[in-house]
Amino acid sequence: MKACIRNQQTLETCYQINAGRLENNLKSLAVFGANQETGGIDRPFGSEADLNAREFLQALWEKEIGISTRMDAIANMWAVLSGCESLPPIVLGSHHDTVPNGGAYDGALGVLLATEVLQTVKENGISLRHPLTVVSFAGEEPNPYGLSTLGSKTISGKLGKDILIKVVSKIDQSSLQAAVAKAGGDLEMVEEDRLRPGEISAFLECHIEQGRRLFDKQLALGIVTHITGIYREKITITGEANHAGTTVMSDRRDALMAASAFSLEFEEYVKQCNSEDVVGTIGSLEVFPNAANIVPGEVELILEFRTSQTAVSKQFIRELDRIAEQIEKQRKVVIRREVILDQAAVAMDRQIIDVLNKSLRKLEEPCVSLVSMAGHDAAHMVNFTKTGMLFVQSINGKSHCPEEKTDMRDIIKAGNALLQAVLILDKELN
Amino acid sequence: MKACIRNQQTLETCYQINAGRLENNLKSLAVFGANQETGGIDRPFGSEADLNAREFLQALWEKEIGISTRMDAIANMWAVLSGCESLPPIVLGSHHDTVPNGGAYDGALGVLLATEVLQTVKENGISLRHPLTVVSFAGEEPNPYGLSTLGSKTISGKLGKDILIKVVSKIDQSSLQAAVAKAGGDLEMVEEDRLRPGEISAFLECHIEQGRRLFDKQLALGIVTHITGIYREKITITGEANHAGTTVMSDRRDALMAASAFSLEFEEYVKQCNSEDVVGTIGSLEVFPNAANIVPGEVELILEFRTSQTAVSKQFIRELDRIAEQIEKQRKVVIRREVILDQAAVAMDRQIIDVLNKSLRKLEEPCVSLVSMAGHDAAHMVNFTKTGMLFVQSINGKSHCPEEKTDMRDIIKAGNALLQAVLILDKELN
Numbered sequence: 073m074k075a076c077i078r079n080q081q082t083l084e085t086c087y088q089i090n091a092g093r094l095e096n097n098l099k100s101l102a103v104f105g106a107n108q109e110t111g112g113i114d115r116p117f118g119s120e121a122d123l124n125a126r127e128f129l130q131a132l133w134e135k136e137i138g139i140s141t142r143m144d145a146i147a148n149m150w151a152v153l154s155g156c157e158s159l160p161p162i163v164l165g166s167h168h169d170t171v172p173n174g175g176a177y178d179g180a181l182g183v184l185l186a187t188e189v190l191q192t193v194k195e196n197g198i199s200l201r202h203p204l205t206v207v208s209f210a211g212e213e214p215n216p217y218g219l220s221t222l223g224s225k226t227i228s229g230k231l232g233k234d235i236l237i238k239v240v241s242k243i244d245q246s247s248l249q250a251a252v253a254k255a256g257g258d259l260e261m262v263e264e265d266r267l268r269p270g271e272i273s274a275f276l277e278c279h280i281e282q283g284r285r286l287f288d289k290q291l292a293l294g295i296v297t298h299i300t301g302i303y304r305e306k307i308t309i310t311g312e313a314n315h316a317g318t319t320v321m322s323d324r325r326d327a328l329m330a331a332s333a334f335s336l337e338f339e340e341y342v343k344q345c346n347s348e349d350v351v352g353t354i355g356s357l358e359v360f361p362n363a364a365n366i367v368p369g370e371v372e373l374i375l376e377f378r379t380s381q382t383a384v385s386k387q388f389i390r391e392l393d394r395i396a397e398q399i400e401k402q403r404k405v406v407i408r409r410e411v412i413l414d415q416a417a418v419a420m421d422r423q424i425i426d427v428l429n430k431s432l433r434k435l436e437e438p439c440v441s442l443v444s445m446a447g448h449d450a451a452h453m454v455n456f457t458k459t460g461m462l463f464v465q466s467i468n469g470k471s472h473c474p475e476e477k478t479d480m481r482d483i484i485k486a487g488n489a490l491l492q493a494v495l496i497l498d499k500e501l502n
Numbered sequence: 503m504k505a506c507i508r509n510q511q512t513l514e515t516c517y518q519i520n521a522g523r524l525e526n527n528l529k530s531l532a533v534f535g536a537n538q539e540t541g542g543i544d545r546p547f548g549s550e551a552d553l554n555a556r557e558f559l560q561a562l563w564e565k566e567i568g569i570s571t572r573m574d575a576i577a578n579m580w581a582v583l584s585g586c587e588s589l590p591p592i593v594l595g596s597h598h599d600t601v602p603n604g605g606a607y608d609g610a611l612g613v614l615l616a617t618e619v620l621q622t623v624k625e626n627g628i629s630l631r632h633p634l635t636v637v638s639f640a641g642e643e644p645n646p647y648g649l650s651t652l653g654s655k656t657i658s659g660k661l662g663k664d665i666l667i668k669v670v671s672k673i674d675q676s677s678l679q680a681a682v683a684k685a686g687g688d689l690e691m692v693e694e695d696r697l698r699p700g701e702i703s704a705f706l707e708c709h710i711e712q713g714r715r716l717f718d719k720q721l722a723l724g725i726v727t728h729i730t731g732i733y734r735e736k737i738t739i740t741g742e743a744n745h746a747g748t749t750v751m752s753d754r755r756d757a758l759m760a761a762s763a764f765s766l767e768f769e770e771y772v773k774q775c776n777s778e779d780v781v782g783t784i785g786s787l788e789v790f791p792n793a794a795n796i797v798p799g800e801v802e803l804i805l806e807f808r809t810s811q812t813a814v815s816k817q818f819i820r821e822l823d824r825i826a827e828q829i830e831k832q833r834k835v836v837i838r839r840e841v842i843l844d845q846a847a848v849a850m851d852r853q854i855i856d857v858l859n860k861s862l863r864k865l866e867e868p869c870v871s872l873v874s875m876a877g878h879d880a881a882h883m884v885n886f887t888k889t890g891m892l893f894v895q896s897i898n899g900k901s902h903c904p905e906e907k908t909d910m911r912d913i914i915k916a917g918n919a920l921l922q923a924v925l926i927l928d929k930e931l932n
Contacts, residue, residue: 171793171795172791214794214795220795284753314899314900315712315875315901316781316785316806317732318875318899318901319713319899320781321772321782328765328784328785329765333766335762336759342751352751353746353797354758355795355796356792357789357792359787362602362785362787364650364783364804365643365650365876366602366902369903374794376746376795378747445745446747446748446795447747447795469749472744472793472795473743473744473796
């Protein structure tokens with residue numbers, strides 16, 4: 073540390089995260105849920121892989137770094153490095169679960185970067201005024217319990233015990249309560265264990281971009297200004313199951329053909345919005361009874377629409393009504409729709425955005441501001457604390473797939489930027 | 503039987519099946535696989551319900567009627583009433599398995615009508631020259647092993663041991679060999695246990711129509727002239743799985759949207775053929791990874807096309823090539839196609855058709871000739887014996903669903919027609 077005695081400014085800037093250690097932790101965490109066949113990772117909330125990843129993180133925090141950890145009622149994991157003043161903590165983190173056949177960086181990178189920053193602060197004996205906390209949220213990704221951003225939604229009061237207690241897995245009907253208990257939580261306590269405003273000084277989440285914008289601009293980092301709104305409907309199309317040979321075409325009420333027509337109408341509408349900030353997807357679809365020689369009687373699908381523009385979102389829902397009505401008439405089917413997610417777009421905190429800009433200037437790292445088209449736990453933290461997000465480049469913009477990758481050089485830049493942001497926030501915040 | 507002594511003609515005509523007994527047997531068999539929730543029946547080949555149904559049939563034949571039964575290598579069930587001359591048997595029957603959430607008549611009716619005819623012959627002491635045999639074929643319907651008309655295809659030599667031995671359940675990867683063994687068969691013996699030409703004098707299958715033609719004409723019975731050809735492809739559409747929020751619409755290679763476009767093009771073509779003898783269906787479709795926030799990377803579907811006209815079938819396959827090529831270009835996906843069934847249309851035996859006409863005239867029952875748009879075990883028997891089919895009206899043309907129903911009055915007519923046909927065939931055939 074000889075070179076670091078001239079002034080506080082240089083002193084702070086020269087603190088560096090430990091790249092090798094971080095890289096090893098990324099490799100170690102990627103083992104849990106690794107699918108040898110696909111090369112992807114299957115680590116949904118409640119799975120064996122999730123439980124093993126939790127054990128790994130707890131051991132890393134408690135044994136390796138030597139800080140105290142806490143599991144809250146919904147099984148979010150917290151690790152705290154105490155500060156020298158009695159102030160609410162600065163929290164860094166993300167989630168450690170993955171989508172089916174997902175990658176090694178979505179969520180995991182944010183948790184391990186936060187961990188690395190904390191470990192760097194601790195081993196350099198940097199004394200912060202605020203406690204520095206790492207969080208790994210439970211079930212951020214869609215999971216068999218049908219609740220994404222489960223952990224942050226619950227502590228922010230958007231999911232209550234009354235709802236959670238009734239939730240079961242669509243795979244084996246096992247209860248969410250049992251899964252949460254296995255992970256170390258307790259659904260009975262979620263109401264008591266909610267976040268209170270002021271309980272946290274700031275929340276900062278680092279995450280891979282999962283899009284091509286940074287990659288196409290060849291930038292390592294981006295500062296998030298907004299998180300997109302996400303709207304999801306579960307749509308059930310009911311026609312009539314009948315024999316595939318003896319039912320003439322004109323007599324059919326084919327639920328799958330109706331779903332196909334519905335899907336293309338929906339896609340057509342989304343495309344003509346012609347904006348990078350408007351996307352729509354039908355990612356999940358099931359056919360009943362799903363036999364080769366039976367005209368499908370029912371189709372259940374999940375439709376999703378994303379935009380950060382409220383007006384566009386309102387118009388979209390009116391459009392969906394029109395499409396549903398039209399398909400019902402044309403195809404002699406009944407369409408039931410249920411809104412299963414309606415998450416408004418949110419703005420990141422102005423001060424956090426400024427602090428991130430200062431950090432990047434300090435590191436002489438160019439960056440860009442952008443809207444996050446993916447939902448994140450950060451979206452649920454905005455009501456309780458100053459919240460911000462830092463994006464790291466995704467190679468080829470790929471994510472939620474085995475090819476998901478972020479360059480280690482960019483990861484190091486993100487880690488040091490996060491460290492600088494913590495040091496500045498620690499001074500600025502009270 | 504006092505009224506029955508004038509002449510052989512009257513004597514034979516006055517033989518009547520026992521309606522009450524038949525109705526009870528129909529009710530008893532319908533219990534196996536009954537789904538309380540849907541009101542339908544789940545009795546696929548190899549299921550617990552299939553095994554229970556087999557026990558019931560064996561007990562009915564051996565204990566109740568007192569005739570010897572035999573299980574062949576592929577687990578088709580045979581029950582034989584010996585004749586007074588050493589001639590090959592006249593065989594009546596169908597199958598006892600069902601589609602998922604199917605009805606109580608498809609297959610089961612044919613087996614129990616055959617049983618009732620045999621029991622009527624036996625208890626009236628009618629001495630036939632030919633042995634009279636009842637058969638219940640194994641796995642006629644699509645099943646987890648992906649082989650419909652399993653039993654008749656195998657004994658007719660269309661499925662060999664080399665293929666069968668490799669087949670596993672798509673549900674739990676258990677082997678077909680194990681399922682056949684559980685049912686009382688032995689895959690090791692299928693080659694030895696094949697049908698040989700001349701081994702059977704005639705095969706007559708009674709089955710519900712499963713369409714609206716008899717119902718719309720208010721006829722109880724129909725005589726089948728042809729069985730439709732059935733062509734099936736397993737089609738795999740591969741696009742690219744990616745994040746549903748961060749992948750802009752123009753960058754997507756969405757396998758489900760491609761499948762939707764493919765489905766509608768296919769439906770459009772089938773509709774414009776504009777013939778009751780041409781139908782096409784996509785009954786089974788699966789999406790991967792099937793998560794709400796992932797653009798679908800792959801879709802696997804089963805497409806089916808039916809017609810009794812060979813020329814139409816040839817033209818259809820050319821059309822399918824065109825559609826696949828077009829969708830691949832438009833949607834930047836790769837489409838793999840595999841023919842999993844290519845069953846040519848078959849004609850029923852002229853003599854059997856005549857005998858059925860004679861029987862119905864005897865009973866003064868009006869009827870109509872029609873093409874069967876459903877595949878049947880009978881289609882595989884034509885190469886080995888004189889084969890015919892009798893259709894019974896399906897109320898509202900419904901089948902392969904819980905609403906599948908046939909009026910008991912029509913069932914009685916079918917039973918007596920079948921009985922008369924046996925008596926005539928016994929005289930005519932050598």
